[in-house]
Amino acid sequence: MSALDQQADSVIRPFTVQIPKDAFDDLQRRPAATRWPTSEIVGDRSQGVQLATMQALHQYWATEYDGQRVESRLNALPQFITEIDGVDIHFVHVRSEQQDALPLIMTHGWPGSVIEMLDSVGPLTDPTAHGATAADAFHLVLPSLPGYGFSAEPAELGWDLARTARAWSELMRRLGYDRYVAQGGDVGAGVTDAMGRLGPDGLAGIHTNLLVPALNDPASLPNGTDAERAALAAIKTFQTSGNGYFVEMATQPQTIGYALLDSPAALAAWMIDHDTDSYNKIARAFVDDQSSGNLTRDHILDNVTAYWLTGAGAAAARSYWEAYGPDAPAAGGQPLPPPQIPVGFSTFPGEIWRTPRSWAEQSYPTLNYFGEAKRGGHFAAWEEPQLFAAELRAAFRPLR
Structure with missing residues (x-):
C-alpha cells in the first residue's frame, strides 16, 4: 500500500444519519x-417473551412511536466514519468544553448500540451541569461495533474481541489522543477487557460493569461466602436457562439472521429476551407504562428501530460467532495476559449476577476501584445514566 493509500484509509469523515423514506414505509407495512403465536402456557417468561409484552410493544411501535427519533437523536451529536482494517467504523465524538478533559472510549454490547449511551453523554462531557465538578469531564468517543448500527459489516473472518480492541486503539490514535481510558459493558466489556490485556500505547486504565473472566471460568473463582455462592448460582441459572440467544448466535448466527432481517416483531422479541431483570423492566414499560429509570418505551424502541433500519440483526449475531463461537480464541487457545494498567469495576444490582469484590480482585490484580451502584442492571448506562456516570468519574479520578 502506498503512502497516499494509507493516508486515504485513515481519513475521518463527518457522518449524518439519513434514513430513506422507503425504509420508514417498510417499517410501517411489515x-x-x-402472525402472532398463541399465548405461552406458563405464568412467567420461562417459555420466552410473553405475548402480552410483545403485543403492547407492537401497538406502541405502530401507533405512537416516532420512527424518526433515531435520526434526530444521533444527528444532534457529532458523528464520523473512518475505515480501520478494511471496515468503515461509525462513531460519536463529543469533546468536552473542558480542554484538559480525560479522553474516554466507551463500547456498547448486544442487543445494544450507541443509542444506549446517548443519555450519559451530558453527564460525562459536561459534569458541572449534572452535579459534578469540571475536573471530572471526559472527551467521549462512542464507536459502533463492526456490523452494528452504522458501522459496516466485516466482509472477512477474524473480527474477534482482540481485533476490535486493536481497532479502537487505532481510532484513538487517529483522533490525536495519546492518553485515554476505556469502558464497556456486555460485549463492550469483552472488548475493553481485551484492550486492557493488550495494553496499547496510550491506554491508561479500563473500567467494566460485567466481569468477563467470570463467564469464561466461574469454577476458578472464590466460593466461600454467601455473596460468592449466590453469584455462582446466578451464573449457573443464566447458562442453563437464560442464554439461549447466546448459544444460537455463537453457533448458528445465520439461521436466526433470516428472522431478524425479515420481521420487526421477531427482531424486537429477540432483542428484549436478554436477561430476566432487563426483560421485566421492558415488559413493565410497555404493559404497565411504568419506566425503570431511563428505560422508557421510546428509549427501548429507539434501540430496536436502529437495528431494524440498519439491518444489523444478522451481522450483530455473527459477531457472537466470531467472539464466542467454537473456533473463537475465547473458546480455547492461549489467553491474553492480565492487564498491567489500573482496572475499575462497578457492579449493578440487576446484573445477571452480582459480582463480589473478591472475584474482581482475583480477575484483575491491578484493580484500583470497586463500586456498588444502588440501582441499574445489565444495561447500566441506558437504565441509570447519572449513576453510571458517577461510577466512571470515581473509577477514573485517580488516573487524571
Whole structure:
C-alpha cells in the first residue's frame, strides 16, 4: 500500500444519519402482517417473551412511536466514519468544553448500540451541569461495533474481541489522543477487557460493569461466602436457562439472521429476551407504562428501530460467532495476559449476577476501584445514566 493509500484509509469523515423514506414505509407495512403465536402456557417468561409484552410493544411501535427519533437523536451529536482494517467504523465524538478533559472510549454490547449511551453523554462531557465538578469531564468517543448500527459489516473472518480492541486503539490514535481510558459493558466489556490485556500505547486504565473472566471460568473463582455462592448460582441459572440467544448466535448466527432481517416483531422479541431483570423492566414499560429509570418505551424502541433500519440483526449475531463461537480464541487457545494498567469495576444490582469484590480482585490484580451502584442492571448506562456516570468519574479520578 502506498503512502497516499494509507493516508486515504485513515481519513475521518463527518457522518449524518439519513434514513430513506422507503425504509420508514417498510417499517410501517411489515408489523401489520405479523402472525402472532398463541399465548405461552406458563405464568412467567420461562417459555420466552410473553405475548402480552410483545403485543403492547407492537401497538406502541405502530401507533405512537416516532420512527424518526433515531435520526434526530444521533444527528444532534457529532458523528464520523473512518475505515480501520478494511471496515468503515461509525462513531460519536463529543469533546468536552473542558480542554484538559480525560479522553474516554466507551463500547456498547448486544442487543445494544450507541443509542444506549446517548443519555450519559451530558453527564460525562459536561459534569458541572449534572452535579459534578469540571475536573471530572471526559472527551467521549462512542464507536459502533463492526456490523452494528452504522458501522459496516466485516466482509472477512477474524473480527474477534482482540481485533476490535486493536481497532479502537487505532481510532484513538487517529483522533490525536495519546492518553485515554476505556469502558464497556456486555460485549463492550469483552472488548475493553481485551484492550486492557493488550495494553496499547496510550491506554491508561479500563473500567467494566460485567466481569468477563467470570463467564469464561466461574469454577476458578472464590466460593466461600454467601455473596460468592449466590453469584455462582446466578451464573449457573443464566447458562442453563437464560442464554439461549447466546448459544444460537455463537453457533448458528445465520439461521436466526433470516428472522431478524425479515420481521420487526421477531427482531424486537429477540432483542428484549436478554436477561430476566432487563426483560421485566421492558415488559413493565410497555404493559404497565411504568419506566425503570431511563428505560422508557421510546428509549427501548429507539434501540430496536436502529437495528431494524440498519439491518444489523444478522451481522450483530455473527459477531457472537466470531467472539464466542467454537473456533473463537475465547473458546480455547492461549489467553491474553492480565492487564498491567489500573482496572475499575462497578457492579449493578440487576446484573445477571452480582459480582463480589473478591472475584474482581482475583480477575484483575491491578484493580484500583470497586463500586456498588444502588440501582441499574445489565444495561447500566441506558437504565441509570447519572449513576453510571458517577461510577466512571470515581473509577477514573485517580488516573487524571
